[in-house]
Amino acid sequence: MNQLRVGVVGLGWWGKLIVDQLSQCPSVVVVVATDLAAEQGKGFVAERGIDWAESYDSVLALETIDAVILCTPHAAHSAQILQAAKKGKHVFCEKPLALSTQEAHLSIEAMKSRGLKLGLGHEKRFEPPIVKALAIIRDGEIGTPLQMEANFNQDKFLGMSQDNWRFEERNAPAGPLTATGIHLIDLAVAVFGRAKAVTAALGRFSGELRNGDTLGVLVEFAEGGHALISAILATPFSGRFAVYGSSGWIDIRDNAHPENPKGWTMRIARRGAAEESISFSSHPSVRDNLEAFAASILTGAIYPIPTDEMAANVAILEAVVQSTRSGLRVSLA
Missing domain, CATH: 3.30.360.10 (Dihydrodipicolinate Reductase; domain 2)
Incomplete structure (x- = not known):
């Protein structure tokens, strides 16, 4: 695998910035994107030649992606990470990882137990x-x-x-x-x-x-x-x-x-x-973080933010x- 194929979930102010940053990452290709507010995202992704999905479940069902980038409301992160883990998708989550220590540990363990990589938006x-x-x-x-x-x-x-x-x-x-x-x-x-x-x-x-x-x-x-x-x-x-x-x-x-x-x-x-x-x-630095996440999957490089520090x-x-x-x-x- 030469490129990490990703789906971007959440196309608000920061989600759109992430999509444009990813367009400059040679190791990553954005295949699909979604947002609860279709009017906010459909035109944006169409201009960039990215497919549109009607829901997060639809993104996770795709065999053409390896990972998801979560740019979603904070309270949704933990459940979305667990969903992605069950579908075998790597996850890059915007900060914070979770809003409780219990949720953080559940998310980390769900990914680790399946051999999946977890990245975090601490640029x-x-x-x-x-x-x-x-x-x-x-x-x-x-x-x-x-x-x-x-x-x-x-x-x-x-x-x-x-x-x-x-x-x-x-x-x-x-x-x-x-x-x-x-x-x-x-x-x-x-x-x-x-x-x-x-x-x-x-x-x-x-x-x-x-x-x-x-x-x-x-x-x-x-x-x-x-x-x-x-x-x-x-x-x-x-x-x-x-x-x-x-x-x-x-x-x-x-x-x-x-x-x-x-x-x-x-x-x-x-x-x-x-x-x-x-x-x-x-x-x-935002792009560097995304590329480090991709490298951890594509080459086995160590991602610079350890999961114990994410939990701390x-x-x-x-x-x-x-x-x-x-x-x-x-x-x-």
């Missing part, structure tokens, strides 16, 4: 400065990681109808969490591993987004270290990732939203050495939601 892991930062941390160049500080803020949702599923409690609990905060949680897990406790606060301060616009999170990790995470949906874009270690630190700033990347600025400080500054040009991410997500509702620090078993 920030594939940004060149993040790849470099994680390597520096792994190599001990800044000592023991002590604390991560990160923010991912945007105002893209302000123009959306409040009837959009992204504002529903069942699909997007804790407002910015599932939109942007989840990416930062993923990076925190990559640095520190499993969490032991979470404290979070959610506000609806701008008044425009009914499920909240401002989220602050403190994550404490089982092996030591903290993550301070800010995710806001009512301010213009800003993105930052910083890790402070016992002998140095790393600070990365996004120049633009990941939808249309325009590069990054990275600063590295090591005790006893001059501070280093590196500029990175624009890079298609969802465990933190679940604890964040609980903490915003209770106002309490939530311990993880």
Whole structure:
């Protein structure tokens, strides 16, 4: 098999972007697509020479596809992954993988037990400065990681109808969490591993987004270290990732939203050495993630996001939601 044949499920704003990114992946071909709102997708796929399916079941029934790309409402992910597993299809799922730890483990086990691959839409892991930062941390160049500080803020949702599923409690609990905060949680897990406790606060301060616009999170990790995470949906874009270690630190700033990347600025400080500054040009990290997923199937390459880290991410997500509702620090078993 030289190309991975996929069906794309969900053709909203991000689903359409994924289709266009896949058109530039030589290792992937989009065979078919579907969306609950036919008027939203039929014309789009016709323009691109992609077949239209009337339902997800119809996509899964096709022998002409090897995998599905899920760009669907969050609450649907777990059931859709289980359906795909039963049909022998690999799955690339947009974040979050699930909304509960139990669902995450069920999804992971369903795929693993059938020898199927699972990819996840955490494209920030594939940004060149993040790849470099994680390597520096792994190599001990800044000592023991002590604390991560990160923010991912945007105002893209302000123009959306409040009837959009992204504002529903069942699909997007804790407002910015599932939109942007989840990416930062993923990076925190990559640095520190499993969490032991979470404290979070959610506000609806701008008044425009009914499920909240401002989220602050403190994550404490089982092996030591903290993550301070800010995710806001009512301010213009800003993105930052910083890790402070016992002998140095790393600070990365996004120049633009990941939808249309325009590069990054990275600063590295090591005790006893001059501070280093590196500029990175624009890079298609969304596409890199999709190609890594395809390579895991076509060549057996190791997919860069381990399933135990996928599960650890969802465990933190679940604890964040609980903490915003209770106002309490939530311990993880």
